Amino acid sequence: MKAEDRKALILMYSKQLFSEYGYHMTQISDIIKRARIARGTVYQYFKNKDDIFITLLDNYFTTWRNGLAKRDSELDFSKITAVDFLKQRIKTTLQFFADDHELCNIVLKMGVGLHDNIEKVIQRLEGDIQTIIKEELYLGQRTRNISEDMDTDLVANLLTGAVLRTALYYFVQEREAFKDKTVDELAEGITRVFAPGLFQKVPSEEQETNDPS
Amino acid sequence: MKAEDRKALILMYSKQLFSEYGYHMTQISDIIKRARIARGTVYQYFKNKDDIFITLLDNYFTTWRNGLAKRDSELDFSKITAVDFLKQRIKTTLQFFADDHELCNIVLKMGVGLHDNIEKVIQRLEGDIQTIIKEELYLGQRTRNISEDMDTDLVANLLTGAVLRTALYYFVQEREAFKDKTVDELAEGITRVFAPGLFQKVPSEEQETNDPS
Amino acid sequence: MKAEDRKALILMYSKQLFSEYGYHMTQISDIIKRARIARGTVYQYFKNKDDIFITLLDNYFTTWRNGLAKRDSELDFSKITAVDFLKQRIKTTLQFFADDHELCNIVLKMGVGLHDNIEKVIQRLEGDIQTIIKEELYLGQRTRNISEDMDTDLVANLLTGAVLRTALYYFVQEREAFKDKTVDELAEGITRVFAPGLFQKVPSEEQETNDPS
Amino acid sequence: MKAEDRKALILMYSKQLFSEYGYHMTQISDIIKRARIARGTVYQYFKNKDDIFITLLDNYFTTWRNGLAKRDSELDFSKITAVDFLKQRIKTTLQFFADDHELCNIVLKMGVGLHDNIEKVIQRLEGDIQTIIKEELYLGQRTRNISEDMDTDLVANLLTGAVLRTALYYFVQEREAFKDKTVDELAEGITRVFAPGLFQKVPSEEQETNDPS
DNA sequence: GATGAATGAGTCTTCATTCAT
């Protein structure tokens, strides 16, 4: 077997195990058992256990970035409405998670308690997602689709939280129950909830006071 | 020192450490060092490391339940508007997380890879939050404030994800940067985004865009 | 409660537990639980766990010695036959074990793996039993009841082994099944097996089968 | 080193230590120090400390069974006398213990206070020895060599106790003092004591009374 | 490259003993 293939094999089985059992409860023994290779072989391709995990995350990260770039190149910004744009973004992101529910689980449910360098990678990924969303909200504000009073920081969190949890729920936790649910349906549903609140044209004076009476 | 006090002390320091370093990377050694007690003392009050963690989560769970009950008894359902009700709920939940940012971190960032019985407790907590939200959405539908076409499952996830992420972001991760941000402001902001989408009166024929007829 | 009574109480419960579970598997916690006293109280009466155990054995040792002395004073050496004497001795020893099946179990089944000072006490007890038996065999040889060719060392072991095992079997292991078996019956049975071999008058030339001359 | 060899090595050193210090006082640290291996190596071959001990006992058990079978196939039952048969059995058993004085010590001196599964194995071994002896006594009764009045249960205990104690005394405790004593001599001596009592043809009426004179 | 036996630092857990109240 070629070196690259073997490395990919190890990654594949590791991904399965990390997704199901998490970083700590997945042992090298489990990986070599499932991959039917010798203990030492793992260390021929990876520096250590961390390295496997980080490689997995890095792959994910790269895939996600490429997905974003590809998507943008396909959009016709002159024609698309703000609502459709939002829906497109949500759909692309959901699709990304749907395509790899194992990595989805790893990223969305791993948190505190991993080694420092692992946490860094996860936070970079999460931070980047958030940043992109925020930038697009700014864009919306400049194009007058979104009120300037909107707290982009907060809204970015709302969107991120909502979308990531949706991904976790439909693609990992309740995967079987909703396997007929399409990414398109989910994106449509999310957009319908967020669009009215995001794209409302509210005069600033009414927004800033809670209750004028 | 009285038994209950000592137990509370151990729990307090454990909470700090679990929050900062997670379950796996927090060692009994760390706990006894910070609590300035002997190794054996921990085991006088807790069966093992799991037991400490689960006790912590159970306490949290109880606090949260009590908070919900207390809040409901204080609301005057005959006068409050749907929007204000939503805002109240969001605020209570955020307040709950704001009050204990350590447990907030533990619950929101712990996921896969803990022992079985620990995962169970966490999932129960998350599930209960989601269930309550869903029930209130049903209530909204019956009182005609929320469209019957709304996918309550999905919306419950959107709200849960949005609120939990907001809590994590403002009360844990960026705590220092936003320490002047009040819970009220956050609740207001979240409500403003969600209310228009939730309480819109949309005729069913316009919503069903996929209608084959 | 008086000091001596409390000490006796601790000894009593310790004996039960040591007999049932052995030295290592009996914990101070078990003793104080059964005796319904506080942990520290044990150490008011005994230096440590070893001390309890050794006190128990010493009591046993003393009881046994006294039993022997009492018995000898009751025998009329001018009238008793060698066979009856043997039977008497066996009976006394069996009675001694029968009277306290817990200590019987402790002594007969404890072996290697106890702390040094405990082992010493046990070996002293066993050694003393053996020595007494051997001395009586010498006496038998001098009174011409037992052949001078007899290997007293070996025979002492045979008797000791046979009697101790009988005690263990009938008074501890199969206690329930044979609770109607009297000590007298056992002594009679043992005597019947050993007497013919012990008191035979064998000419020396026939015994020394390995004689090279 | 091959796996089986390494396992045998660990067993060998463990046997030495268990024999000398017993189960509880022998630590994994002692074993790895004496075997000059790493701590983890032990756990590559054995599940835990119990597993080592039980493996040792099981090996012993198997050896003993095989010894019995081999011995029986070598005897010519048509020619041998009852006394010689007894002597042969005693000799075989003694030889068995003489061949491995460490396991002899472990089995003969271990008793109460070991973990449940260990005690089970020890009791099986002891029980089997006793059963075999009893069966042969029955055989003796059917062939009219042994009186039917004889209490086989009791006599089996006498023989077992006598032989096991002899083994312990000569092969373990006083090993150095009697290293010139042959197994044959011991078997001869034991037989000489037991044979007259076992093979006496006593009319039942004379047996039941103690001494009419 | 592949193997898997060997390694040993690291961790949890136990339990006899102490001592302030």
Next chain:
DNA sequence: CATGAATGAAGACTCATTCAT
């Protein structure tokens, strides 16, 4: 004297990593 919370040395077991074959 009695109590029982606190102690900490000791010991079993784990598992990522190495390296000779």
